[in-house]
Amino acid sequence: MAETNARGSAPTIRDVAALAGVATSTVSRALSNPDRVNRATRERIEKVAAELNYVPSSQARGLSSGRTNAIALLVPDVTNPFYFDIIRGTQNQLKAAGYTQLLVDTEESAEMEADTLQKMQRTADGFILAASRLTDAQILEAASSQAIVTINRSSANAPTVVIDTPGAVVQALEHLTSLGHTRICYVGGPASSWSNAKRWKTFEDESRDRGLTTSRVGPFTPKTTSGAAAADAAARTGATACIVFNDLLAIGMLQRLRERGIRVPEDMSIVGCDDIFGADFCNPPLTTMASPIEQAGRVAVSMLLAQLDPLHAGSSRRLAVMPTHLTVRGSTGPVSPTS
Amino acid sequence: MAETNARGSAPTIRDVAALAGVATSTVSRALSNPDRVNRATRERIEKVAAELNYVPSSQARGLSSGRTNAIALLVPDVTNPFYFDIIRGTQNQLKAAGYTQLLVDTEESAEMEADTLQKMQRTADGFILAASRLTDAQILEAASSQAIVTINRSSANAPTVVIDTPGAVVQALEHLTSLGHTRICYVGGPASSWSNAKRWKTFEDESRDRGLTTSRVGPFTPKTTSGAAAADAAARTGATACIVFNDLLAIGMLQRLRERGIRVPEDMSIVGCDDIFGADFCNPPLTTMASPIEQAGRVAVSMLLAQLDPLHAGSSRRLAVMPTHLTVRGSTGPVSPTS
DNA sequence: CAACTTTTGGCAACCGCTTGCCGCACCATT
DNA sequence: AATGGTGCGGCAAGCGGTTGCCAAAAGTTG
Numbered sequence: 001m002a003e004t005n006a007r008g009s010a011p012t013i014r015d016v017a018a019l020a021g022v023a024t025s026t027v028s029r030a031l032s033n034p035d036r037v038n039r040a041t042r043e044r045i046e047k048v049a050a051e052l053n054y055v056p057s058s059q060a061r062g063l064s065s066g067r068t069n070a071i072a073l074l075v076p077d078v079t080n081p082f083y084f085d086i087i088r089g090t091q092n093q094l095k096a097a098g099y100t101q102l103l104v105d106t107e108e109s110a111e112m113e114a115d116t117l118q119k120m121q122r123t124a125d126g127f128i129l130a131a132s133r134l135t136d137a138q139i140l141e142a143a144s145s146q147a148i149v150t151i152n153r154s155s156a157n158a159p160t161v162v163i164d165t166p167g168a169v170v171q172a173l174e175h176l177t178s179l180g181h182t183r184i185c186y187v188g189g190p191a192s193s194w195s196n197a198k199r200w201k202t203f204e205d206e207s208r209d210r211g212l213t214t215s216r217v218g219p220f221t222p223k224t225t226s227g228a229a230a231a232d233a234a235a236r237t238g239a240t241a242c243i244v245f246n247d248l249l250a251i252g253m254l255q256r257l258r259e260r261g262i263r264v265p266e267d268m269s270i271v272g273c274d275d276i277f278g279a280d281f282c283n284p285p286l287t288t289m290a291s292p293i294e295q296a297g298r299v300a301v302s303m304l305l306a307q308l309d310p311l312h313a314g315s316s317r318r319l320a321v322m323p324t325h326l327t328v329r330g331s332t333g334p335v336s337p338t339s
Numbered sequence: 340m341a342e343t344n345a346r347g348s349a350p351t352i353r354d355v356a357a358l359a360g361v362a363t364s365t366v367s368r369a370l371s372n373p374d375r376v377n378r379a380t381r382e383r384i385e386k387v388a389a390e391l392n393y394v395p396s397s398q399a400r401g402l403s404s405g406r407t408n409a410i411a412l413l414v415p416d417v418t419n420p421f422y423f424d425i426i427r428g429t430q431n432q433l434k435a436a437g438y439t440q441l442l443v444d445t446e447e448s449a450e451m452e453a454d455t456l457q458k459m460q461r462t463a464d465g466f467i468l469a470a471s472r473l474t475d476a477q478i479l480e481a482a483s484s485q486a487i488v489t490i491n492r493s494s495a496n497a498p499t500v501v502i503d504t505p506g507a508v509v510q511a512l513e514h515l516t517s518l519g520h521t522r523i524c525y526v527g528g529p530a531s532s533w534s535n536a537k538r539w540k541t542f543e544d545e546s547r548d549r550g551l552t553t554s555r556v557g558p559f560t561p562k563t564t565s566g567a568a569a570a571d572a573a574a575r576t577g578a579t580a581c582i583v584f585n586d587l588l589a590i591g592m593l594q595r596l597r598e599r600g601i602r603v604p605e606d607m608s609i610v611g612c613d614d615i616f617g618a619d620f621c622n623p624p625l626t627t628m629a630s631p632i633e634q635a636g637r638v639a640v641s642m643l644l645a646q647l648d649p650l651h652a653g654s655s656r657r658l659a660v661m662p663t664h665l666t667v668r669g670s671t672g673p674v675s676p677t678s
Numbered sequence: 679c680a681a682c683t684t685t686t687g688g689c690a691a692c693c694g695c696t697t698g699c700c701g702c703a704c705c706a707t708t
Numbered sequence: 709a710a711t712g713g714t715g716c717g718g719c720a721a722g723c724g725g726t727t728g729c730c731a732a733a734a735g736t737t738g
Contacts, residue, residue, distance in 0.1 A: 010461065012724055023688045028726060038686060057461040059407065060724035062398040064693045070441075078427050081420075081616060088417050091444055100462070102409075103442050105430055122349065122396040122694095123439070224620070251620055277420060281563070281590055283622035351694055362718045367696060377716060399694035402723045461724095 089297020188218025189245030227252015284330030428636020507628030527557025528584030566591015604672030623669030
């Protein structure tokens with residue numbers, strides 16, 4: 001396979017040009033703007049390029065065109081299965097559009113997020129911020145100089161895809177009350193999380209409307225390991241059901257409750273959020289507010305690419321709301337007469 | 340914040356040079372080769388750069404230096420939790436070294452893998468191939484022109500980090516025989532998987548040595564959804580215990596067995612492999628051959644970076660074997676007297 | 679057939695940064 | 709004072725493409 005030119009390095013556009021007997025500009029056009037050159041010429045160039053195994057350097061291309069054909073995805077924690085579904089969604093969609101995904105873990109830190117945004121401004125054509133920890137002002141500033149889409153972080157300052165957790169909370173409440181629960185506890189996630197605030201607010205408002213007795217524990221780190229503390233705290237409130245910030249935490253609670261002999265759902269019903277990998281096979285399977293996370297990632301990419309494309313810019317949607325639904329599994333049940 | 344120069348675009352090295360009253364070359368050196376310039380000059384330049392909010396373009400830098408400071412991670416399926424852990428490991432290590440990770444899903448296709456390797460040769464400084472589907476010859480060819488490290492795919496042609504599954508299989512067999520099992524079934528993964536072949540071979544050899552009755556079913560796609568077919572096939576063999584290609588498949592089997600009323604571990608013991616997220620909280624919790632997957636990712640990065648660094652090149656390790664151990668949980672138990 | 683358009687390809691100037699080479703200044707030797 | 713280092717900064721030639729502008733060739737039209 002002819003992989004190297006006379007100089008021993010990868011073939012460049014010049015090598016192709018020389019071999020095809022045309023100027024480099026013609027090669028460039030033949031490859032990226034086919035209509036601009038004569039068909040016969042183009043075919044000859046394509047043939048030579050194929051023979052030489054020529055691959056245009058995206059670096060060089062980016063230098064003159066100013067585009068990198070890469071977009072960065074910033075997630076607070078690659079460890080969290082929730083983000084894996086986003087990663088998967090964006091990855092798919094980006095690949096389909098011929099973009100490369102740059103994955104960055106911002107370690108739940110707003111500073112690191114801002115820093116990355118700054119450092120990579122030249123590296124990526126656009127950014128997708130999943131569950132951003134930035135302030136509205138920071139997002140505004142960032143969005144003024146680069147293409148940005150946020151996921152689960154509504155802000156008037158950048159196009160957003162939000163998952164309709166409020167809607168899901170209503171469904172969960174509906175479900176729990178229909179099972180006879182009246183004392184319900186909200187198990188909170190990170191204080192800096194926008195969606196946590198939203199979920200809590202909806203929970204509180206809706207519970208009040210229904211005359212339920214509510215309590216709240218937290219904040220907890222959204223990891224299974226925090227489940228023990230969360231379970232203990234929730235148990236102390238005397239609630240018969242919990243709506244938990246996310247599945248990770250809920251699964252952790254399940255384990256702790258079992259250890260303590262608190263039966264789920266007989267003694268305590270648990271509703272998680274997200275329907276992550278594992279929610280269907282934990283013990284008992286988790287009733288959860290299912291979010292189309294992967295789809296959210298895909299939509300975010302579409303919105304971002306639309307922003308990038310001068311044709312659509314401005315006309316594109318600024319907000320996408322992803323519908324949710326309650327997936328009922330084994331972790332919720334009727335309130336037991338004894339409790 | 341001064342983010343743009345007179346021309347309205349992001350500041351370049353020239354803007355900095357002009358403002359600092361030096362040549363661009365001096366700026367370049369001050370920033371990337373500090374010892375080469377006078378301290379006072381450097382500090383002045385640094386100050387101006389900070390003021391201007393200057394960020395060097397990695398594209399341009401790459402063009403002249405020939406390096407991109409990015410490495411690509413190719414995984415067969417981003418969906419699979421096993422790869423999550425690898426992604427996490429490489430991500431961490433790469434970030435620490437100042438590299439960017441390019442994540443690519445090759446969709447279990449050797450062709451796509453080869454294609455990516457080719458297309459990205461200019462985009463990445465090196466490649467990490469997780470569970471590569473390529474042939475030895477293809478790996479050899481790729482490794483001849485670019486830095487490559489493989490994970491779980493031993494081949495003399497590129498440095499590799501392998502997870503010692505054979506060792507784990509021995510431990511699993513030991514465990515099962517000590518529980519009284521004599522009829523054991525191996526539930527196979529993808530035919531194209533190198534580690535699957537390895538595991539099976541070890542299983543067979545070791546079982547023979549111990550005089551066990553073995554059977555084999557498969558190949559199955561390593562997904563929970565294939566668990567049903569796998570469980571049915573395994574049940575038919577009359578085995579009292581299964582060693583399963585990976586946890587995903589094992590978890591799927593667990594579900595199916597429960598549906599069918601086959602009790603785990605009373606009627607059937609199950610040993611998975613990898614100890615992925617979820618293995619500890621499925622029902623029953625899965626006994627599994629735990630692999631330090633994340634660490635494998637980290638080691639792979641170290642080996643790759645060593646390869647890239649002219650100082651270490653050649654002297655670096657070509658093979659790293661990650662130790663494994665059996666994690667015993669609820670899915671294995673003594674063979675029941677009735678079976 | 680002249681005049682005019684359109685198509686097609688080449689020239690050359692970048693894009694932003696790196697780096698080999700050169701030369702000036704300044705200091706230490708002899 | 710002449711000589712030789714050494715430190716430091718500038719010049720300019722790339723790296724591999726893209727693209728505006730121009731001119732030659734080919735096609736159209738009355």
